[in-house]
Amino acid sequence: GNSVTQMEGPVTLSEEAFLTINCTYTATGYPSLFWYVQYPGEGLQLLLKATKADDKGSNKGFEATYRKETTSFHLEKGSVQVSDSAVYFCALPTQGGSEKLVFGKGTKLTVNP
Amino acid sequence: DTAVSQTPKYLVTQMGNDKSIKCEQNLGHDTMYWYKQDSKKFLKIMFSYNNKELIINETVPNRFSPKSPDKAHLNLHINSLELGDSAVYFCASSQDLASGGRNTQYFGPGTRLTVL
Numbered sequence: 001g002n003s004v005t006q007m008e009g010p011v012t013l014s015e016e017a018f019l020t021i022n023c024t025y026t027a028t029g030y031p032s033l034f035w036y037v038q039y040p041g042e043g044l045q046l047l048l049k050a051t052k053a054d055d056k057g058s059n060k061g062f063e064a065t066y067r068k069e070t071t072s073f074h075l076e077k078g079s080v081q082v083s084d085s086a087v088y089f090c091a092l093p094t095q096g097g098s099e100k101l102v103f104g105k106g107t108k109l110t111v112n113p
Numbered sequence: 114d115t116a117v118s119q120t121p122k123y124l125v126t127q128m129g130n131d132k133s134i135k136c137e138q139n140l141g142h143d144t145m146y147w148y149k150q151d152s153k154k155f156l157k158i159m160f161s162y163n164n165k166e167l168i169i170n171e172t173v174p175n176r177f178s179p180k181s182p183d184k185a186h187l188n189l190h191i192n193s194l195e196l197g198d199s200a201v202y203f204c205a206s207s208q209d210l211a212s213g214g215r216n217t218q219y220f221g222p223g224t225r226l227t228v229l
Binding site: 036038043044045046049089099101103105106 | 117144153154155156157158161169203205207216217218219220221222223
């Protein structure tokens with residue numbers, strides 16, 4: 001089945017710094033790719049997604065581009081805020097057409113004022 | 114107004130006990146899931162139901178038994194609790210099976226289970 005490798009943290013940044021969290025995948029075909037975010041004490045929520053190659057997902061200043069050449073879906077934000085402190089998960093379906101997701105190990109981001 | 118809700122939020126119990134966690138979604142979704150998140154934040158699917166029918170059953174001890182009385186509810190019953198069952202359990206839901214894996218999953222707030 002498909003798999004995902006995510007940069008492990010923790011990542012600590014100062015406010016307004018640039019963020020990159022790397023995510024690469026191994027997949028058959030071109031599955032949808034997702035970034036989920038988990039704020040402290042909460043469940044996961046979708047941050048952004050891309051459903052086909054070269055798509056760019058964006059939300060709350062975060063962006064990720066579905067790059068089939070490098071099998072990557074790196075998460076970026078130009079200027080992080082303290083409120084972005086959370087755990088970020090890259091995910092994709094385990095196989096074509098499946099609703100079952102496989103998640104990366106999560107990257108904990110802490111943003112200091 | 115909560116889309117996916119779980120009860121209880123915290124559950125502390127002794128080894129050997131039997132406990133249940135309840136999940137409800139008001140999104141009208143057909144598919145529901147249970148995930149386990151360990152202390153290192155690693156998230157793994159346990160079960161999935163579609164319209165009250167079991168469709169995903171990972172390698173989970175048979176002490177764990179999901180029950181779906183209707184498509185808006187998916188409860189998790191755990192028998193003979195063990196120390197290793199301590200984790201955060203998340204319920205989630207998504208629209209249907211026909212999206213080809215494009216569906217967003219909506220997660221509940223989690224139930225932190227501590228087995229002493």
